[in-house]
Amino acid sequence: MTTLEVRDLVKDYTLRSGLRRSTLRAADRVSFTLVPGRTVALVGESGSGKSTVARMIARLEKPSSGSITALGPDGRRVSGRAYRHHVQMVFQDPFASLNPFHTIEHHLIRPLRLHGRAAGRAQTRRLAGELLERVNLTPAADFARRRPHELSGGQRQRVAIARALAPGAQVVIADEPVSMLDVSIRLGVLNLLARLQREENLAVLYITHDLATARHFSDDILVMYRGRVVESGPADEVILSPRHPYTRLLASAAPDPEARGRSLEPMPAAAEPAGPLPPTGPGCRFRDRCPSAMPVCSRTPADHPVGPDHYAACWLHAESGRETSGAVAKAGPGGKAGAEDNSGAGRAG
């Protein structure tokens, strides 16, 4: 029953080339709230800063500014060492996230002990066994004795999920949990995560570059580009009627067997940035690739409402925001048609 509030999270990295120094803003004023029982997907390409956000929430990196607050069931702030009781992380690469030297049981027993969930050898082992059973690794006693190299990728990721749950975590950060797995076992792992979420009423942050699973396995989606959240809203809304030009580009680039032969159609925006934008500085980060870039884009856009709980950080929606929100609700399932309408409206406005 822990809520995690992320407010204006900023992470700057200093780049040194020779004597010159510059800062790279890996995350720029990222804000969202993780609520028990709901999944928020953080979507973006590699280098968009989504893993940086995850690592800051897991306290592997210190934010340059902004706050990450975990609120316990009593509404009080969780601080200090207790933070790790509440917030845990599942890593991307199950082949790297388990120590090859130790048994599976060791990976579960340590967090159980560290967080005082179990006392005594017998109870700890029993709890570890229960955790393994909950992630469908049965017989648990058999898996507990094994070492990581004796497990398949999917099985290892299940162990990693069990480890994240071992301290009794209520907030789980899943950083690309299935991207290293074979395609046929990905949905199994995602479904497992969804089931555990329902059982424990977990708040989940699902970080991925895959729009399709983001849509199916999350309630809300945040789209990140070069460190900024450019669009946020309910999962279906964001995917089916994307409002930010970048989200549209992402959605149109995903492979779609239904759209055979469309591959030769021109893309809605440049596939790659024309050149490096200054690492910091004002302005929309997407303007060098954006087909509808305008002079005003050199000022940083605010989050403009484009629908119920649906925001896009784009000047296209600066004034038409309130009018289009009604249209969006109607055009919701219409997918592409809705998007077209809106881009027209945007240009008009």
Next chain:
Amino acid sequence: MTNPVPLSTPAEEPAAAPPEGSGTRARPHGAWRALLPSRSPKLITGLILVTAIGLLGLFGPMFAGDPDAISDASFQPPGEGALLGTTQTGQDVLAQLLHATRGSLQIGLLVGVMATVLSALFGILGGYFGGVVDESFSLLSNVMLVIPGLPLVIVIAGFVPAADRGWWTIAVVLAITGWAAASRVLRAQTLSLRSRDYVAAARVAGEKPWRIVSVEILPNLLPLLASQFVFAVIAAILAEAGLSFLGLGASNSETLGTMLYYAQNGFALQREAWWWFVPPGLVIALFGCGLALINFAIDEIINPKLRNTRAGLAEGGVAAGAAGAPGEPAPGEPAERPAVLTISGLNVVYRTARPVHAVKDVSLTLGRGEILGLAGESGCGKTTLAYAVSRLHTPPAEISSGSVTFHDRDGRDIDLLALEGEELRGFRWAKLSLVFQGAMNSLNPVISIREQLADVLTTHRPGMSAEQRRARCAEVLRLVGVDPVRLDSFPHELSGGMRQRVMIAMAMLLDPQVMVMDEPTTALDVVVQRGILREILRLRGELGFAVVFITHDLPLLLELSDRIAVMKDGEVVEYGPAERLYRAPEHPYTRMLLDSFPSLTGARGAFLRDGAAARHDGRTALPGQHTHLSEGAPR
């Protein structure tokens, strides 16, 4: 000495062991076995040598007489009275040798332990904590590295008055001068381990730093520490022998070095008393040799390549044990296009301890200008097939039967499996070229794009002038959508997507008729991938080459390719036009693969993660099927 591993970290070991508790006690052997070298002739020879000499040093002196006892029998050759003869002053060489071996081993082990502890302390802690700690530790070890070791040892040893120069003084001096190089290696390795996810996971779990270092990082450094310990022992014994031989060794101690020193002073060489100096020299040589052999064996566990072969073998069991309906080699509909590549009945076997049948009886036909998709999961044999077709497979992979025929533009049929040497090289890039997954990283970072492209032309088209080469390079770059201005760039100046385009340009340079692409876009972002796929499709239309496109991404293939072959466990389980495969998949595995990709825009139905699906999860519903699959896939 027989097991160098526990000896290597005497200081840290007690700290690490007790909290392990029940966790590892259950099967204590597993972890250690993974760290122990596998039994090889090298290891066994090394162990025998080291053990024998160790036992000599340990127990020999108990049975030998007083090494200092002087007698009248000067320069007696080996024989009745003294097994190894006597010295100038009539001392027994055998007794001296046994005592000297013990002395040398003592110093060697002591220095080995001290140097390893020092290097571990500075290397591991510096590497883990980073920042100021790392900088100062690095500075210290760098300074120690620049100071020439032996002269320093000579100076220090010479500075300490001979009377105070016990063997431990020498040991300390040798340890202080000998730890730095090992510390650099440990630091580098720790830096790499520190960034591993399991260390991050331990931090997220709330482990304290000392525990992360001693329980998560240290065990994975043990093979390295063991090898460094062994090396330090060799180095110490040799250095001590050298010092003693120069007369700077420990006073009132007997080592192999002092023995040689006295032999030198007693004119053993001039008097041809070989029995005086050969035995100590031989012991040093054999002991060093034994330790070096052990070190080789330890290297084998550190070397990840050897680990990979073992993992590969394990995977083999899965592939070999597969059963299923044979594929349908005949295409779903008669191909309108003339064939450019025909693969029939191809079998590829990895001839390892347990042979792995990686490609089983695969028959495919690639039409001219066709895009053939090859879909399958990791380990299904799709990459092996690509390598075999382009004859890039290396032992232990072997084509056991079947044929690959290339139908040239001029109507000539080329039997690919019969090509050899120069013919094969000429064929490979000119008529059939390849783009691999990590290809963009295989560009040479210090050579410009222009030179790397031109290089292919110089090799394959020796007749071309420099001007023509330049024009052709610019032309292919333009074809793949990269500005020819970039010709003078170096690979690191280009983005990943651009580099992959350059690789595709390189593959198209000689106007091949077939391009084999193995996961060419997997490492790239979807938007970049889309851009590259568009180029491939457009160029296929313009230039008319055929493509074998290999990936695990079935939706991508369905959108892109004309026909698709689905591979599983080395077999083609389904082969047909993409449209048919999508609308009416026949093989259960194809259906399962299709179901693994939720549709981006379609209904949420089958993949609903809440409500109805909850009751089925893990048991009967579609997601359950995947659950079982994942449990049943040992890898």
